[in-house]
Amino acid sequence: MQRRQLLQWGAGLLATPALLTPRAARAMEPVDVELVLAVDVSRSVDQEEQExxxxxxxxxxxxxxLADGIARGAIGAIAVSFFTWSDWDMQKLLVPWTRIDSRAAAAGFAExxxxxxxETFLYTSISGAIDYASTLFGQGFEGTRQVVDISGDGVNNSGRPLATARAEALAKGVILNGLAVLDRTPTPPQLIGIQRPLDEYYQDEVIGGPGSFLMVAEGFTAFESAVRRKIIREIAFHAPGPRVERAFA
Structure with a gap:
C-alpha cells in the first residue's frame, strides 16, 4: 500500500471513532427498569410448589x-433476568438479561x-440472594430503576446477616421488593409462639428502597395471581398501591 493510501486509510479510522471504542466502554442500552427475579428453591419448597x-x-x-404496561413506559422496554437461590453459595442464573419490549418478547421469555x-437444595439464604442479585446490574442495560424481586417462603438461615446484605444493596440504589408465600402447612407445636409471621419478617427485614413493597401470596395456589400483579406494578414508574398487598387463590 502506497504512503498516500495509508494516510487516507488512517484518516478514515480517525473519522469513525466508534470502531476504536472497546466493546465494554460503549454505552449500555437504556430501559425503564432492570428487574431481577430471584426465586426460592430451598427444601421447604416441594416440587409441586416449585412448579x-x-x-x-x-x-x-x-x-x-404486562407487555402493554411495559409499552407505556418512557422507553417502552425493560430488562429482566431470572435466578434461583437457596444456600448462601447456591444461586443459579437460569435466564440472563433479556430485553422485553413487546408481547412476542415477553412470550419468548416465558418459553x-x-x-x-x-432443582431443589437445602437452606434459605436471602442475604446470599441479595448479594448475588446486586452483582447482576450494569451488564448491557441501564435502567432508570434497579429492582430485585425476591420470592420465598422462609426466613434467612444461611450466609451472612441479612441486615448487612440488605444495607449494602440499598446503598447502591437497588430497590428490594418481596413476594412472601405463606405456606399453609401447619406449624409444629414446638414452634408456635416462636416463629415470626413471614409477611411481617419480609416487610421489616427484606424489602427496602424508594417505592418498595411486599406482595403476600396466601399459599402457593395464590402465587400466580400474586406474581402477575406484582410484576405489572413493578414496571410502573409511580406504582400506586399499599406497601403490603395480598393475593388469594
Missing amino acids: MQFRGYANAFRDPR VLDAAPR
Whole structure:
C-alpha cells in the first residue's frame, strides 16, 4: 500500500471513532427498569410448589397486560433476568438479561422459563440472594430503576446477616421488593409462639428502597395471581398501591 493510501486509510479510522471504542466502554442500552427475579428453591419448597412458582412467572409474562404496561413506559422496554437461590453459595442464573419490549418478547421469555431446569437444595439464604442479585446490574442495560424481586417462603438461615446484605444493596440504589408465600402447612407445636409471621419478617427485614413493597401470596395456589400483579406494578414508574398487598387463590 502506497504512503498516500495509508494516510487516507488512517484518516478514515480517525473519522469513525466508534470502531476504536472497546466493546465494554460503549454505552449500555437504556430501559425503564432492570428487574431481577430471584426465586426460592430451598427444601421447604416441594416440587409441586416449585412448579407453581415457575409457572406463575411464565404465565405472568404471557399476560398481555404486562407487555402493554411495559409499552407505556418512557422507553417502552425493560430488562429482566431470572435466578434461583437457596444456600448462601447456591444461586443459579437460569435466564440472563433479556430485553422485553413487546408481547412476542415477553412470550419468548416465558418459553425459556418453561424449559428451565427445576432443582431443589437445602437452606434459605436471602442475604446470599441479595448479594448475588446486586452483582447482576450494569451488564448491557441501564435502567432508570434497579429492582430485585425476591420470592420465598422462609426466613434467612444461611450466609451472612441479612441486615448487612440488605444495607449494602440499598446503598447502591437497588430497590428490594418481596413476594412472601405463606405456606399453609401447619406449624409444629414446638414452634408456635416462636416463629415470626413471614409477611411481617419480609416487610421489616427484606424489602427496602424508594417505592418498595411486599406482595403476600396466601399459599402457593395464590402465587400466580400474586406474581402477575406484582410484576405489572413493578414496571410502573409511580406504582400506586399499599406497601403490603395480598393475593388469594
